[in-house]
Amino acid sequence: MEEEKSKDKAKLDLKSITEQQICFDKNWILQSNKQESIRNFICLICKQVANNPMEINCTQHENIDEPLIVGENCLNQFLNQNPNSCPVEPHENCLYSQNRMAKRYINELDVICPRQFQQEQQQLQMSTQQGHEEGETPGIVTCNFKGEVKHVNDHLEHSCCLQMVRCWFKSFGCNHKCLKFAIDDHLTSNMKLHFDLVIKSFDALQQDIRQYKEEINKLNLENETFKMKSKKDEKISHLKQQLDQYQKDNIKLISAQACYILFLFSFHSKI
Ligand SMILES: [Zn+2]
Ligand SMILES: [Zn+2]
Ligand SMILES: [Zn+2]
Ligand SMILES: [Zn+2]
Incomplete structure (x- = not known):
C-alpha cells in the first residue's frame, strides 16, 4: 500500500515536470483577459487559473453558491498530503469530477x-x-x-x-547557452574555439587509442609466454611419462633376468 502511494507520487512528479501540469499564473492570463472572464476558474488551492479543472461535488457543500474548482495537480497533491479530506473543508469521502466545459473554456483563452x-x-x-x-x-x-x-x-x-539552446559543440566542452536565434552567431564567431575543442578531444582520443594498443601488445606478449610455458610443461610431462614407462620396463626386464638366473641356477644344481 505504502509502496503504491510512493509510486503514484513519483508518477505525479514526473508528470508535473514533463507536462507542466501546475495551474496557470493568473497574472499571465490577465495580460490578455479580463478579471471577470476567469473569476469562475480560479483553483481553490493555489488561487491561480486551474489547469485541468476538477469540480468538487461533495453533498456537504451544496449550499455554497459558487463553482468549486481545483486544478487536477493541486487536488492530487492535496489528497496525497491529506488523505480522506476535502480542499473545501475537512471531511471524509471527497467527491470530485473533471469539468470538461471549464477545461475547454480555459484552453481557449x-x-x-x-x-x-x-x-x-x-x-x-x-x-x-x-x-x-x-x-x-x-x-x-x-x-x-x-x-x-x-x-x-x-x-x-x-x-x-x-527558447534557450545549447551550443552544438557541448559534447566537446563548450558550455555556451543562448537564445535559439543567436546560436548561428555564436557558431560563426567562435569557430576557432570550437575547432580547438574538437582537436583537443581528438588528441585525447588518440592518446586513449595509443594506451589501449600498448595494453593489447602487453597482453599479447603475456599470452605468448604463457603459451610457451604451457608447451614446455606439456613436453616435460610427456618426458616424465616416457621415463615412467622406461622405469616400469626396466623393472620388468630385471625381474625377468632374475627369474632366468634362478631357473639356470636350479637347473645346474639338479645336474
Ligand atoms: Zn491550483
Ligand atoms: Zn468536500
Ligand atoms: Zn515565445
Ligand atoms: Zn560553443
Whole structure:
C-alpha cells in the first residue's frame, strides 16, 4: 500500500515536470483577459487559473453558491498530503469530477508567450529596482506570440524565439547557452574555439587509442609466454611419462633376468 502511494507520487512528479501540469499564473492570463472572464476558474488551492479543472461535488457543500474548482495537480497533491479530506473543508469521502466545459473554456483563452511574460516581469523588476523608466530595453528580443492556451506548449517547443539552446559543440566542452536565434552567431564567431575543442578531444582520443594498443601488445606478449610455458610443461610431462614407462620396463626386464638366473641356477644344481 505504502509502496503504491510512493509510486503514484513519483508518477505525479514526473508528470508535473514533463507536462507542466501546475495551474496557470493568473497574472499571465490577465495580460490578455479580463478579471471577470476567469473569476469562475480560479483553483481553490493555489488561487491561480486551474489547469485541468476538477469540480468538487461533495453533498456537504451544496449550499455554497459558487463553482468549486481545483486544478487536477493541486487536488492530487492535496489528497496525497491529506488523505480522506476535502480542499473545501475537512471531511471524509471527497467527491470530485473533471469539468470538461471549464477545461475547454480555459484552453481557449488567449494568452501571450509565457517566456515573453517572464521576461517582461524581470525587466519590470529590474527597472523598478534601478529606478529606470518603463519601456522596451534596446537589444532585447521579444516574442510576439499570441494564441490560445492549448497552443502554448507547441509554440514553446517549436516556434518561440526566446527558447534557450545549447551550443552544438557541448559534447566537446563548450558550455555556451543562448537564445535559439543567436546560436548561428555564436557558431560563426567562435569557430576557432570550437575547432580547438574538437582537436583537443581528438588528441585525447588518440592518446586513449595509443594506451589501449600498448595494453593489447602487453597482453599479447603475456599470452605468448604463457603459451610457451604451457608447451614446455606439456613436453616435460610427456618426458616424465616416457621415463615412467622406461622405469616400469626396466623393472620388468630385471625381474625377468632374475627369474632366468634362478631357473639356470636350479637347473645346474639338479645336474
Ligand atoms: Zn491550483
Ligand atoms: Zn468536500
Ligand atoms: Zn515565445
Ligand atoms: Zn560553443
